[in-house]
Amino acid sequence: MLIQLTDQPIDVAAVLQAAQADGAGAVNAFIGTIRNQSTGRRVVRLHYEAYDQMALHQLRRVAEQAVEKWPMLQQVAVVHRKGTLEIGDVAVVVAVSTPHRAESFAACQFIIDTLKQVVPIWKKEEYEDGSVWVAAHP
Amino acid sequence: MNLSIALFGITREIVGSSVLQLDVPEGQSVDGLLTQLRQHYPALGQLSSLAVAVNNEYAEPTDRLHERDDVALIPPVSGG
Known part of the structure; x- marks a missing residue:
């Protein structure tokens, strides 16, 4: 299992390899x-920040939940970026492997969907005329 | 007792610091802490949601806080 937060560009090939x-x-x-x-609104760039210790803990739990739901999972790799990102940059990579394809689609979707709900990572969108913490206000 | 509360994202901006030292009653509940914080910082009450994390887990409103707990405010998450 590879679970990581990084302030460096994500090496997608390395995550797939993992x-x-x-x-x-x-x-x-x-x-x-x-x-x-x-x-x-036109987005200029994004700023991500994480509560590292809890984010890693919660990410591990999400991966473990996926393994419980899909016991045939062979590997799970999740890497999330922090810091300032420009248009086109990779913010997150989730990669899973299974014997057959159907479960791999389902497990991958479960992990990214759950990550977005529970893992303490925040993004601030920067526009040409201001910035907003996404989802902060109703 | 003295609590050290970690702040992120919009809560860090509202409070103006990444850590808040707060004197709270011994055994303060999570709900009580939130009420106390919203009185000091009304803008916290405007958020879509505000959770409290204790030792890397989402806490329940009735959970009691202890001085050595790792406490953090968790505004609406937006990873991915």
């Missing part, structure tokens, strides 16, 4: 990237 397993016929990956607009 998910590879000899017993797996499928490696499935989600790559989250920075897009140039949000709710109609």
Whole structure:
């Protein structure tokens, strides 16, 4: 299992490699990237910050939950970026491997969906005329 | 007792510091702490949600806090 936060660019190939397993016929990956607009506003860049110790703890738990739900999971790799990211940069990579493809899609989606709900990481969107902490206010 | 509360994202900006030292009653509940904080910093009450983490876990409102706990405020998360 590879669970990591980093303030350096994510090496996507290395994360995929970490998910590879000899017993797996499928490696499935989600790559989250920075897009140039949000709710109609032009995004210039994003700033990510994390509560590192809790984020790593919660990420490990999400990976363990995935293994409980899909016991055939061979490997789980999750790397999330911190710091300032520009348009097109990779913010997160989730990669899993399973013997067959169907479970790899489901497990990968579960991990990224749950990550977004529970892992203490925050992003601030910077626009040409201001900035907002995403989801902070109703 | 004295609590050291870690702050992130918008809560860090509202309070103006990444750590808040706060004197709270012995055995203060999580809910009591939030009430106390919202009185000091009304902007915390405007957030979509505000959770408290104790020792890397999301705490329940009735959980009691202890001086050596790792306490943090968790505003709405937005990773990914």
